[in-house]
Amino acid sequence: xxxxxxxxxxxxxxxxxxxxxxxxxxxxxxxxxxxxxxxxxxxxxxxxxxxxxxxxxxxxxxxxxxxxxxxxxxxxxxxxxxxxxxxxxxxxxxxxx
Amino acid sequence: xxxxxxxxxxxxxxxxxxxxxxxxxxxxxxxxxxxxxxxxxxxxxxxxxxxxxxxxxxxxxxxxxxxxxxxxxxxxxxxxxxxxxxxxxxxxxxxxx
Amino acid sequence: xxxxxxxxxxxxxxxxxxxxxxxxxxxxxxxxxxxxxxxxxxxxxxxxxxxxxxxxxxxxxxxxxxxxxxxxxxxxxxxxxxxxxxxxxxxxxxxxx
Amino acid sequence: xxxxxxxxxxxxxxxxxxxxxxxxxxxxxxxxxxxxxxxxxxxxxxxxxxxxxxxxxxxxxxxxxxxxxxxxxxxxxxxxxxxxxxxxxxxxxxxxx
Amino acid sequence: xxxxxxxxxxxxxxxxxxxxxxxxxxxxxxxxxxxxxxxxxxxxxxxxxxxxxxxxxxxxxxxxxxxxxxxxxxxxxxxxxxxxxxxxxxxxxxxxx
Numbered sequence: 001x002x003x004x005x006x007x008x009x010x011x012x013x014x015x016x017x018x019x020x021x022x023x024x025x026x027x028x029x030x031x032x033x034x035x036x037x038x039x040x041x042x043x044x045x046x047x048x049x050x051x052x053x054x055x056x057x058x059x060x061x062x063x064x065x066x067x068x069x070x071x072x073x074x075x076x077x078x079x080x081x082x083x084x085x086x087x088x089x090x091x092x093x094x095x096x097x
Numbered sequence: 098x099x100x101x102x103x104x105x106x107x108x109x110x111x112x113x114x115x116x117x118x119x120x121x122x123x124x125x126x127x128x129x130x131x132x133x134x135x136x137x138x139x140x141x142x143x144x145x146x147x148x149x150x151x152x153x154x155x156x157x158x159x160x161x162x163x164x165x166x167x168x169x170x171x172x173x174x175x176x177x178x179x180x181x182x183x184x185x186x187x188x189x190x191x192x193x194x
Numbered sequence: 195x196x197x198x199x200x201x202x203x204x205x206x207x208x209x210x211x212x213x214x215x216x217x218x219x220x221x222x223x224x225x226x227x228x229x230x231x232x233x234x235x236x237x238x239x240x241x242x243x244x245x246x247x248x249x250x251x252x253x254x255x256x257x258x259x260x261x262x263x264x265x266x267x268x269x270x271x272x273x274x275x276x277x278x279x280x281x282x283x284x285x286x287x288x289x290x291x
Numbered sequence: 292x293x294x295x296x297x298x299x300x301x302x303x304x305x306x307x308x309x310x311x312x313x314x315x316x317x318x319x320x321x322x323x324x325x326x327x328x329x330x331x332x333x334x335x336x337x338x339x340x341x342x343x344x345x346x347x348x349x350x351x352x353x354x355x356x357x358x359x360x361x362x363x364x365x366x367x368x369x370x371x372x373x374x375x376x377x378x379x380x381x382x383x384x385x386x387x388x
Numbered sequence: 389x390x391x392x393x394x395x396x397x398x399x400x401x402x403x404x405x406x407x408x409x410x411x412x413x414x415x416x417x418x419x420x421x422x423x424x425x426x427x428x429x430x431x432x433x434x435x436x437x438x439x440x441x442x443x444x445x446x447x448x449x450x451x452x453x454x455x456x457x458x459x460x461x462x463x464x465x466x467x468x469x470x471x472x473x474x475x476x477x478x479x480x481x482x483x484x485x
Contacts, residue, residue: 012177016143032331040129046307080303109274113240137226206468210434234420323428337404371400
């Protein structure tokens with residue numbers, strides 16, 4: 001999985017039949033300390049992530065394997081909100097309490 | 098999903114048996130404000146997108162998961178037309194009314 | 195899908211059991227006007243494409259979804275021969291008649 | 292598969308329903324001698340890998356094909372811990388005994 | 389598929405349950421004439437390829453579609469050994485006899 005920050009939302013009312021009801025987030029690709037890289041994707045929200053939160057993102061066909069995405073043409077999914085990241089014994093990221 | 102602009106169409110009459118009847122769009126990869134990057138793909142249109150519209154694109158095997166693409170060798174799909182994009186609280190893209 | 199030119203053929207007589215009988219083409223990745231980029235892949239031919247023709251290429255697991263590739267370890271497939279490409283209202287590519 | 296080093300762990304308590312119970316590792320992409328490239332991913336641990344170990348990483352939908360990951364939205368998996376790598380007859384990597 | 393050279397082997401005795409018995413090769417990504425690019429992957433051998441041979445490599449979920457890899461978390465597979473490559477009518481690669 002990749003790390004990304006939630007930066008905003010994407011609204012699209014004219015959709016393919018199987019993607020109705022989805023909430024789409026604008027996310028920015030991040031390094032291991034949560035710093036943005038300036039590259040953006042649009043992801044389906046599975047966990048109620050808010051703007052500014054660091055999240056784990058699954059891409060590709062694995063995205064179809066949840067109760068809400070089964071059989072839908074989704075290729076980018078927010079599957080978890082990160083609390084902390086430990087790198088070589090040091091905490092390099094911690095979510096705001 | 099990625100953001101892209103519809104730039105034109107691709108006509109191909111000699112096709113593999115399972116891709117007949119498909120309408121293919123020439124799309125240009127875009128950043129989060131809808132600005133083109135000069136990289137082009139060919140995508141199957143699922144939503145009746147017109148030239149100039151910003152669209153959401155699904156890639157890879159997720160593309161087979163709609164009623165029109167099931168069991169077809171498609172790897173790039175236009176699944177929605179974008180109305181607005183919000184980035185850090187500001188509207189960075191809005192479709193022409 | 196990506197655009198590519200057929201540049202030649204690849205012969206490989208020692209194969210995995212499920213890939214017997216396949217005809218493999220050497221293809222060069224191309225931009226939207228059919229100009230080569232110098233990057234080459236090997237693809238299974240589904241449409242009888244000839245050297246020099248511009249073709250549409252499907253990659254990844256979608257490649258297994260045709261009658262000839264089902265259940266085979268193929269990840270690159272020529273699925274159509276391009277006749278014309280229209281970009282912003284201008285024909286940027288047309289196959290030789 | 293790619294080679295990577297285990298560099299730490301990622302904790303995320305707010306998760307999509309199907310990813311509970313998973314242990315996530317922070318891994319760094321490596322070259323064939325085990326040297327890090329500064330690019331990090333988050334992977335599910337299947338083998339009990341420890342910090343500093345060189346591991347084999349599977350990406351994409353293949354990740355769903357183990358007893359612990361079946362039907363889960365995982366796209367990066369640590370599937371083995373590397374003992375030695377031989378390149379052109381020379382051992383270019385050997386795990387610490 | 390991509391072209392690659394077999395450069396060596398990777399030994400990993402601590403493995404995920406479903407990858408036992410696999411022989412892993414260290415392979416180097418190559419251009420259309422068989423020249424190495426300095427980028428390495430680890431692939432499962434399906435054809436008994438030897439060091440120095442140019443091979444065809446399948447990546448992603450297609451790798452699960454052979455009798456030996458079905459339901460295994462493999463994402464890189466050597467599926468054939470290349471004999472010759474023809475580019476624009478000239479033989480640019482021929483295996484040593």
